[in-house]
Amino acid sequence: MKQARTIIGGILVLLLMVSPALAGTPKYVFYFIGDGLGASQRQFSEFFLRAKTHNPSRKLLMNTFEVAGINSTYAADTLITDSAAAGTALASGVKTNKGVIGKSPDGKNVKTLVEAAENDGMATGLITTTRLTHATPAAFAAHNISRDNENEIANDYLNSDVDFLAGGGIRHFIPQSEALKNTDAVGQPIKSKRKDERNLVQEFEAKGYRTFIGMQGAKAFATTDFSSVDKVFAAFTYTHLPYEIERIHQYTHLPSLARMTRAGIDVLSNDPDGFFLMVEGGRIDHAAHANDATGVIYDTIAFDDAIKAAYEFYLSHKNETLIVVVGDHETGGMGLGMDSMGYKLDLTCLMDTKVSVEDTLNYGDGQYQGDKAAYYQFLEAQFGLKNLTEDEKARLEKAMLDADAGKTVGYYQVNPAALTAAHILSQRANISWTTTIHTATMIPMSATGTAADQFSGYKDNTEIARAMAQVLGFSL
Structure with missing residues (x-):
């Protein structure tokens, strides 16, 4: 019996040595x-x-x-x-x-x-x-x-x-x-x-x-x-x-x-x-x-x-x-995936981004302030949004008009031009968002x-x- 206890004790020690997840305090x-x-x-x-x-x-x-x-x-x-x-x-x-x-x-x-x-x-x-x-x-x-x-x-x-x-x-x-x-x-x-x-x-x-x-x-x-x-x-x-x-x-x-x-x-x-x-x-x-x-x-x-x-x-x-x-x-x-792009995610379109949406596009030096040409140039140089399609450009144009009118978007009242740029980049990668707040x-x-x-x-x-x-x- 003593020998059996010794063997069991030795096995437990070995288990603890092999697997730290089983160890004590x-x-x-x-x-x-x-x-x-x-x-x-x-x-x-x-x-x-x-x-x-x-x-x-x-x-x-x-x-x-x-x-x-x-x-x-x-x-x-x-x-x-x-x-x-x-x-x-x-x-x-x-x-x-x-x-x-x-x-x-x-x-x-x-x-x-x-x-x-x-x-x-x-x-x-x-x-x-x-x-x-x-x-x-x-x-x-x-x-x-x-x-x-x-x-x-x-x-x-x-x-x-x-x-x-x-x-x-x-x-x-x-x-x-x-x-x-x-x-x-x-x-x-x-x-x-x-x-x-x-x-x-x-x-x-x-x-x-x-x-x-x-x-x-x-x-x-x-x-x-x-x-x-x-x-x-x-x-x-x-x-x-x-x-x-x-x-x-x-x-x-x-x-x-x-x-x-x-x-x-x-x-x-x-x-x-x-x-x-x-x-x-x-x-x-x-x-x-x-x-x-x-x-x-x-x-x-x-x-x-x-x-x-x-x-x-x-x-x-x-x-x-x-x-x-x-x-x-x-x-x-x-969400990782949207109908528009099918069964794939495109990571390459995110590689040239250098700034954040909130600190730069929404509040910082990349914020849209009425100069559409300057905003397009900034998005291309710093946010990686190049070669805009007609649809993407139309969406940005509308968002800039909304920003000119003082409108905001979402629970936290985001600049519509900033959020639209974020959504265009996300959609190019085939990422979707359901909200600007938390989920359960x-x-x-x-x-x-x-x-x-x-x-x-x-x-x-x-x-x-x-x-x-x-x-x-x-x-x-």
Whole structure:
């Protein structure tokens, strides 16, 4: 009998060595959230990567993980969620109402995974390509009845003791009267959105944080050795960080999501008790709101590159690391295929695009402002819309007339010329969009590492947080 137990024990040890997914409690946890990242966004970005690299077997790393599942996303008060309710579910395992951050529907604060990790002595970090005060990161460290109360959410960050914070949104952390002389990392002036004179940047510094603000902060971030830094607060831009398609073409001095993730790892791994790090690819959602196919693709690939940074760490800590990749909801109703082009997708027409729909065509220097000839030239040179057909040109002409008349399109009141250009490019690729807002479509999930098997199968978004808490021995 003793010999049998010895043999069984040996087999179990071997199983744990061979399959980290069966192992016990992880010491290092990565929670990747692709905002708006549905199945179509993941798949089409992989197809694009294959075409761009001329490698038909190329895969996104997140699509190779051995554990996979699918998640529902509805909120407590609506079947189509927003990022606040979805973020709260992913952070705390609690269904709440649309727009609510870190609270239950009756207004009570809920405990988050970040708070539980801190109670357990772990280091914690939050990284995003949106404003730090935006819904998803806020749901892990703040508690507010409205996601729009971003100044109050900024105050919560100061009190949260999260060790590593990186993203955009400096406007909510500086005094009302302050306008920083130096620009942000995309060359925009920095002014405050606060209603008081609190300088949270200085308050972070007083608590021992190394701060990286605006253009100067972005450049310093790129050359800093983070292995000797204890705490970081980085806010590079007035609002969100730029889309990846524009970061790589215009703002190469700005740290990528992967670079921020590596810096987070360097800081947090100094803690002997391990760490919990949430990384959000937040602008995937924004691109999908604008029905911007290339915007979605480049930000999804940047998100996958950040996962690679975590995976490199995992390879050196296989029996101690868990990586979970989820989305909070799908955005845009992105479809891969339309009757007009039959059974194919055309990736080649997307290769020449260099700008985003939202930041450039809708609000930036590529916005249509009455000069039709200049707009056509810009679309050809920067957006990859060449050799317009008569039908495409007619649609753009109508959209420009609508813009001249002050009309907008969709829930978020997009410039009709910008949205029409986006739709023409998408249709050339054979991509369809059903909406400019979120959908109730279920979201793919993938995981690898210690206890990854606990995340497989069909789950509601609240079950992901609860599974993570159980794996870590936390009480939410």
